[in-house]
Amino acid sequence: MNNIGGCVRMKVLMSGNEAIARGAYECGVRFVAGYPGTPSTEIVETFAQYQDVYAEWSPNEKVALESGIGAALAGARATVVMKHVGVNVAADPLFTVSYTGTNGALVIITADDPSLHSSQNEQDNRNYAKFAKIPMLEPSDSEEARRYIKIAFEMSEMFDTPVFLRTTTRVSHSKSIVYPEAPLSREDALRLEVNPGKYVMVPINARHRREEVEKRIQRLKDFAETFSENKMELNNTETGIITSGMSYNYAKDAFPDLSYLKLGMVYPLPVKMIKKFASEVRKLYVVEELDPYIEEQVMAMGIKVIGKEVFPYTGEFDPGVIAASMGGSKQPVPASLPDISIPPRPPNLCPGCPHRGLFYVLGKLNVFVSGDIGCYTLSYMKPLEGLHSCICMGASIGMAHGMSKALGEKGRGRVVGVIGDSTFIHSGITSLLNSVYNKSDIVIVICDNRTTAMTGMQEHPATGFTLSGERTKELDFSALASALGVENIRIIDPYDLKSTRTVMKEELSKPGPSLIISRRSCVLFKRREKELRVPMRVNPETCIGCKLCLGLGCPPISWVKDGMTAKKGKGKRKKQEGVAKIDQELCIGCTLCQQVCKTGAIIEVNAE
Amino acid sequence: MMKKNVKNILMSGVGGQGILRASDILSMVAMESGLDVKKSEVHGMAQRGGCVTSHVRYGQKVYSPIARKGDVDILVSFEKLETLRYMDYMKPEGLVIINEREICPPSVNLGISDYPHDIVGTVSSIFSAVKVVDAGRLAKEAGDVRAENTILLGVLSAYLRLEVPLWLKVICESFPPKFVETNLEAFHLGRASQEQASQ
Numbered sequence: 012m013n014n015i016g017g018c019v020r021m022k023v024l025m026s027g028n029e030a031i032a033r034g035a036y037e038c039g040v041r042f043v044a045g046y047p048g049t050p051s052t053e054i055v056e057t058f059a060q061y062q063d064v065y066a067e068w069s070p071n072e073k074v075a076l077e078s079g080i081g082a083a084l085a086g087a088r089a090t091v092v093m094k095h096v097g098v099n100v101a102a103d104p105l106f107t108v109s110y111t112g113t114n115g116a117l118v119i120i121t122a123d124d125p126s127l128h129s130s131q132n133e134q135d136n137r138n139y140a141k142f143a144k145i146p147m148l149e150p151s152d153s154e155e156a157r158r159y160i161k162i163a164f165e166m167s168e169m170f171d172t173p174v175f176l177r178t179t180t181r182v183s184h185s186k187s188i189v190y191p192e193a194p195l196s197r198e199d200a201l202r203l204e205v206n207p208g209k210y211v212m213v214p215i216n217a218r219h220r221r222e223e224v225e226k227r228i229q230r231l232k233d234f235a236e237t238f239s240e241n242k243m244e245l246n247n248t249e250t251g252i253i254t255s256g257m258s259y260n261y262a263k264d265a266f267p268d269l270s271y272l273k274l275g276m277v278y279p280l281p282v283k284m285i286k287k288f289a290s291e292v293r294k295l296y297v298v299e300e301l302d303p304y305i306e307e308q309v310m311a312m313g314i315k316v317i318g319k320e321v322f323p324y325t326g327e328f329d330p331g332v333i334a335a336s337m338g339g340s341k342q343p344v345p346a347s348l349p350d351i352s353i354p355p356r357p358p359n360l361c362p363g364c365p366h367r368g369l370f371y372v373l374g375k376l377n378v379f380v381s382g383d384i385g386c387y388t389l390s391y392m393k394p395l396e397g398l399h400s401c402i403c404m405g406a407s408i409g410m411a412h413g414m415s416k417a418l419g420e421k422g423r424g425r426v427v428g429v430i431g432d433s434t435f436i437h438s439g440i441t442s443l444l445n446s447v448y449n450k451s452d453i454v455i456v457i458c459d460n461r462t463t464a465m466t467g468m469q470e471h472p473a474t475g476f477t478l479s480g481e482r483t484k485e486l487d488f489s490a491l492a493s494a495l496g497v498e499n500i501r502i503i504d505p506y507d508l509k510s511t512r513t514v515m516k517e518e519l520s521k522p523g524p525s526l527i528i529s530r531r532s533c534v535l536f537k538r539r540e541k542e543l544r545v546p547m548r549v550n551p552e553t554c555i556g557c558k559l560c561l562g563l564g565c566p567p568i569s570w571v572k573d574g575m576t577a578k579k580g581k582g583k584r585k586k587q588e589g590v591a592k593i594d595q596e597l598c599i600g601c602t603l604c605q606q607v608c609k610t611g612a613i614i615e616v617n618a619e
Numbered sequence: 620m621m622k623k624n625v626k627n628i629l630m631s632g633v634g635g636q637g638i639l640r641a642s643d644i645l646s647m648v649a650m651e652s653g654l655d656v657k658k659s660e661v662h663g664m665a666q667r668g669g670c671v672t673s674h675v676r677y678g679q680k681v682y683s684p685i686a687r688k689g690d691v692d693i694l695v696s697f698e699k700l701e702t703l704r705y706m707d708y709m710k711p712e713g714l715v716i717i718n719e720r721e722i723c724p725p726s727v728n729l730g731i732s733d734y735p736h737d738i739v740g741t742v743s744s745i746f747s748a749v750k751v752v753d754a755g756r757l758a759k760e761a762g763d764v765r766a767e768n769t770i771l772l773g774v775l776s777a778y779l780r781l782e783v784p785l786w787l788k789v790i791c792e793s794f795p796p797k798f799v800e801t802n803l804e805a806f807h808l809g810r811a812s813q814e815q816a817s818q
């Protein structure tokens with residue numbers, strides 16, 4: 012077992028995310044803030060298990076970073092945690108905290124997601140380091156993750172700069188052996204320091220700090236040359252590989268005998284070291300996932316290097332990808348397989364998911380549903396097809412607004428913006444205000460399932476609980492909306508299809524904006540109201556095989572072909588091919604299928 | 620070459636089947652045996668119902684946490700049809716352990732496609748080492764239908780050179796006290812099913 016806090020075993024299996032939290036704890040981190048996002052989420056969740064560390068969920072990544080900056084300016088060791096796209100949200104303070112410096116320590120953790128396992132894009136956040144002139148460390152496994160975050164704090168203090176720690180999904184979510192150390196007891200130099208020249212970024216001061224940034228980068232470049240985590244391994248010098256992070260492991264796996272320059276710090280790069288390494292080997296490769304980030308800088312040093320001409324730009328690597336790209340390694344030969352079609356298994360809304368009823372209704376209205384990011388995004392798929400766009404968190408309301416303005420009369424009653432509760436808090440509030448201010452003709456729906464479901468049930472300001480499980484004020488969406496000036500506010504229960512449809516139609520017929528709060532707890536939610544719900548079953552005698560219930564896309568409902576082509580008798584269809592069936596172990600009794608069934612064939616399990 | 624010593628195990632199945640817990644346990648047993656170990660899975664979009672895989676690799680020194688195609692020694696498929704999805708990861712001489720459990724994907728539920736027929740036959744036509752397990756029945760026997768994952772660990776353990784006492788120790792540490800006994804029983808039942816089979 013991973014023994015968190017207190018006494019520890021010599022050797023523990025930890026994910027990269029757990030190891031980051033462990034390392035930060037060991038070196039006395041005082042303040043942690045983040046917004047959930049795969050693959051970064053467990054970092055903040057692990058901090059919550061360390062009694063002596065203050066950690067919180069922020070409403071979004073910008074607030075997280077700004078809070079982290081404040082804590083660091085007060086002299087603390089602070090870290091902020093987000094997925095790659097979270098840095099886009101936090102980019103505004105990011106670029107300028109690079110100018111002010113941090114006083115204490117500030118480490119920004121960005122977890123990138125090559126292959127888009129759970130993301131809307133595949134951006135390479137190493138570019139942010141270079142763009143914002145902030146040094147970046149990149150661990151390749153859990154033990155390095157634990158050690159590197161400590162180095163990151165020290166560098167932040169030493170150079171008065173924020174420091175990035177970048178992981179990728181495979182580093183964050185793989186487990187490997189970690190050797191925990193006892194936490195340091197250290198005193199933060201906490202105090203309020205007033206230094207307007209350094210912290211008030213008006214042009215005259217910022218111009219000065221801008222110069223300081225360049226000086227700092229120069230000092231960091233010198234540091235990089237002797238940094239102990241930039242390591243040269245000279246073996247077979249026929250071929251050399253420059254790499255970092257998880258790619259190092261993939262390459263070592265495929266080519267254990269080649270020479271390596273493993274970069275623990277990917278910004279700034281150690282120019283002299285790279286030139287030295289290049290001179291030691293005959294043929295030089297850069298092995299990196301996503302952008303040719305290192306490659307382009309090495310080329311700019313005037314060094315001949317092979318990179319994206321052989322390696323893919325997209326998707327994550329594995330040892331096989333590297334071996335195939337470089338050639339010359341003995342590749343394992345998989346068994347030859349017959350050509351069989353395997354039905355796909357995409358993620359689906361859970362049985363009893365409250366989003367299902369709402370999107371079933373939306374999919375049947377002739378409207379454009381401007382969607383957002385969360386579990387509910389899955390309703391774009393067949394058979395619900397109740398969501399028609401998704402760009403980034405918070406985009407739904409703004410896009411619906413622009414669309415309805417552009418369409419004018421043609422768009423009346425035709426544009427709906429749908430947003431999750433956590434997403435609304437993250438970045439929907441200002442656009443709701445905008446839709447009031449600019450008199451938008453749209454209906455906005457908050458799918459309020461009382462939690463941040465997609466990323467695994469995190470608390471947020473409308474749940475009434477903090478990260479550590481303490482009670483706090485609970486945001487009231489309708490009070491907020493009326494304060495913003497929304498006049499039509501309705502609350503619906505998405506388990507009630509009829510009233511959901513009625514309310515939706517009523518609000519679509521009014522001049523907007525209207526706000527509908529579709530409220531029902533996520534089925535996986537831990538504080539869900541205990542309800543006595545009885546699973547459903549299909550009465551095969553009265554089922555006419557119309558497949559209406561299958562239109563809900565609910566996992567327990569399936570179709571059984573029964574080979575009866577011409578059933579006779581009451582209510583039977585002439586050419587009935589089968590009946591619906593409900594798996595009682597999976598059904599939670601939300602009754603949506605009962606509501607859509609036209610023949611009353613869906614009944615409670617124990618009904619006669 | 621040291622790479623030869625790395626054992627590659629791939630677990631596949633569907634969200635909610637306990638694959639992550641099972642691969643954690645396997646990894647910890649390997650670690651307790653004094654070996655280097657890495658494991659990797661991807662979780663995210665699939666809260667429930669999507670495909671789940673977990674790679675576990677152990678040996679003297681392990682670099683990559685994921686195995687490459689054609690390099691997996693043992694595939695443990697917690698769900699029957701999921702076996703087919705990962706056959707290209709297998710070494711031709713590898714062992715395939717198939718749980719009889721069938722969980723229909725959405726397209727099968729909707730009547731659009733069929734659940735593939737005779738999966739065991741298909742797999743057996745490619746690999747000579749195939750073991751089929753009814754983990755659901757054995758789990759019921761052990762006293763908890765949710766212990767299918769531990770049954771499969773018991774089955775797997777019969778083909779690995781990791782010591783039984785270490786398995787038992789890690790299992791004891793991995794479950795809340797009230798579930799330990801059934802899981803120990805499940806492990807034994809799973810393992811015994813193979814010992815009998817090979818007699």
Ligand SMILES: Cc1ncc(C[n+]2csc(CCOP(=O)(O)OP(=O)(O)O)c2C)c(N)n1
Nearest residue numbers: 048097384385386431432433434463464465
């Ligand atoms: C900028 C950014 N931060 C974080 C994420 C990760 N993420 C995707 S959806 C989501 C929240 C979903 O919660 P909610 O809106 O309540 O919908 P639910 O999943 O509960 O239906 C998060 C945190 C992201 N995609 N982009």
